[in-house]
């Protein structure tokens with residue numbers, strides 16, 4: 001920390017100094033002590049920390065054993081269950097503004113029965129980092145720079161592979177204007193891989209209030225495996241107390257720019273590991289001439305880093321590039337491919353009298369922003385979950401990624417992701433179905449049965465993919481919309497035990513849709529009655545015709561019998577013919593079946609004529625009639 005307890009007076013002075021210029025940012029800082037039980041002001045920074053009690057209802061607060069240092073934030077952590085769910089903090093943001101978001105993890109010390117946790121950190125739907133704890137007293141810091149795409153952002157913990165997933169702190173820091181703007185920010189976040197203050201006076205980090213944006217600048221004195229190794233001999237640490245003008249894009253803190261390393265033998269070399277690499281990165285170097293060079297002296301050097309290609313040849317002359325001493329020069333590489341092991345060196349040019357100088361370095365990895373669930377779909381889900389008396393998907397972030405809420409299903413093929421199924425059967429949902437439901441065009445199944453829903457039948461006229469709709473056992477009222485029968489995909493509609501009224505749309509009664517509408521006392525098949533009336537007339541006419549044909553047939557049969565008795569002797573031929581007529585007869589029957597089927601659908605027939613159980617009789621009649629007729633024709637020819 002830049003300030004210890006003993007120097008808190010100094011801190012206060014610094015704080016007051018900065019307070020005038022950065023009061024806006026500080027007021028907007030959100031600092032959450034996860035697992036903490038009270039709100040407090042950190043004496044070392046003057047920043048207000050809040051407990052996450054009102055922000056996170058899941059997980060438990062766990063006291064850290066032997067926390068490292070005496071910082072309040074690390075006295076406890078919030079631990080989550082080991083399950084397939086994700087647990088999310090929702091932070092308010094201003095759309096299109098850039099933010100630094102920081103999550104830190106310090107386990108405390110490990111009890112003998114504990115295993116080191118390993119789990120995933122997500123920002124919205126985007127996989128941010130795999131958090132792997134190796135050292136219980138180390139503070140693992142994850143920083144992400146984003147441009148907010150909406151009014152909030154979710155930071156989620158999930159998918160533990162070992163140990164209990166947890167979090168210690170969560171911080172949101174708004175950035176100023178175009179700081180950290182990139183050409184790719186619509187599609188990529190920037191996760192900070194290294195931010196190093198060279199020539200630092202101690203191993204302490206520099207952050208707020210020295211850095212008004214509260215970035216964490218690591219000291220180059222920290223000793224860690226594969227962190228700033230391979231330092232060239234002749235490397236010297238320099239510092240100045242003079243002010244440095246840092247008015248450039250990224251506004252690094254003056255304190256960071258007041259120290260540097262110099263390669264007195266003409267060379268600066270470093271090597272460090274970059275977590276999450278190889279990857280495409282944004283790389284920034286921060287230079288300011290903080291030595292007073294004589295009139296005949298010069299400091300010119302070149303970066304030597306094979307992966308930077310052409311840039312190798314660019315000669316840095318800090319004072320010239322920055323237009324003066326004690327002024328920041330900030331070259332950056334917008335998009336550069338870097339390996340896991342980053343080796344770089346700065347080498348003095350032959351005509352330079354002084355060796356290379358470096359004040360600070362920052363490297364951030366591009367992380368492609370993953371597709372989120374459609375905002376309109378999410379709005380409906382949120383409306384529904386607030387209507388439920390049960391705690392549905394509390395603190396669970398995006399409904400679809402990386403795991404979906406247990407009461408929805410999602411399409412994975414669309415951008416953005418869409419909801420295909422909502423299952424809220426018997427989930428204590430009260431109130432009117434949100435109108436916006438009609439925007440969920442990819443919805444295939446909707447189960448809202450067994451709740452306390454009131455109001456009219458929801459507008460679902462746009463839900464052309466909806467196959468299954470269950471609204472039974474609710475308190476819905478009013479008429480059924482007329483388009484219901486012609487929704488293109490609807491296969492199953494259950495509305496029984498509601499208070500719907502009016503006429504049932506004709507299309508629902510064709511038998512194409514499984515439709516259950518019992519126990520809706522004021523719902524009737526108005527239009528159907530007329531149809532049935534016509535049907536009955538039709539059938540009566542049909543029956544009349546049948547009777548007439550029957551009569552004629554009987555007459556013909558009689559005649560046939562008379563004729564046959566006179567041809568009885570030539571019988572053998574007649575028998576074989578009778579067999580051969582069978583297929584033809586069958587054909588007639590099947591044609592007849594089709595005729596009946598397309599004329600009068602079976603349910604209609606049954607409904608219209610309760611005691612018209614003569615269907616079989618009628619069919620048999622036709623069969624024997626045709627058969628006899630055929631036989632007669634063959635026989636007589």
Ligand SMILES: *[C@@H]1O[C@H](CO)[C@@H](O)[C@H](O)[C@H]1NC(C)=O
Nearest residue numbers: 021022025176177212213251
């Ligand atoms: C934010 O940007 C404005 C405009 O460049 C500048 O005047 C102001 O000082 C900046 N704020 C901070 C805290 O750097």
Ligand SMILES: *[C@@H]1O[C@H](CO)[C@@H](O)[C@H](O)[C@H]1NC(C)=O
Nearest residue numbers: 037038039049050051053054
């Ligand atoms: C802490 O501060 C937050 C935000 O100001 C507030 O909502 C919450 O009630 C406070 N909690 C306690 C325990 O005072």
Ligand SMILES: *[C@@H]1O[C@H](CO)[C@@H](O)[C@H](O)[C@H]1NC(C)=O
Nearest residue numbers: 068134135136137138139224
């Ligand atoms: C664990 O981390 C602490 C704090 O960063 C450090 O002092 C200690 O040396 C580390 N232990 C190991 C074994 O790396």
Ligand SMILES: *[C@@H]1O[C@H](CO)[C@@H](O)[C@H](O)[C@H]1NC(C)=O
Nearest residue numbers: 199200201202237238239240
């Ligand atoms: C600054 O540099 C001088 C030597 O040039 C050294 O004595 C002093 O300790 C340094 N101060 C810091 C804060 O590094």
Ligand SMILES: *[C@@H]1O[C@H](CO)[C@@H](O)[C@H](O)[C@H]1NC(C)=O
Nearest residue numbers: 184188280281335336366367
């Ligand atoms: C960086 O460059 C590579 C290669 O040209 C390209 O594939 C990538 O999309 C660029 N941008 C980012 C943010 O990675």
Ligand SMILES: *[C@@H]1O[C@H](CO)[C@@H](O)[C@H](O)[C@H]1NC(C)=O
Nearest residue numbers: 405406407408409410421423
């Ligand atoms: C979601 O879809 C998957 C695969 O189609 C299925 O196995 C799962 O049961 C579905 N879940 C729900 C809640 O419908």
Ligand SMILES: *[C@@H]1O[C@H](CO)[C@@H](O)[C@H](O)[C@H]1NC(C)=O
Nearest residue numbers: 450451452472473474475497
């Ligand atoms: C009808 O629906 C109500 C809820 O609206 C439910 O309490 C009741 O049990 C249902 N009745 C039947 C017979 O299912």
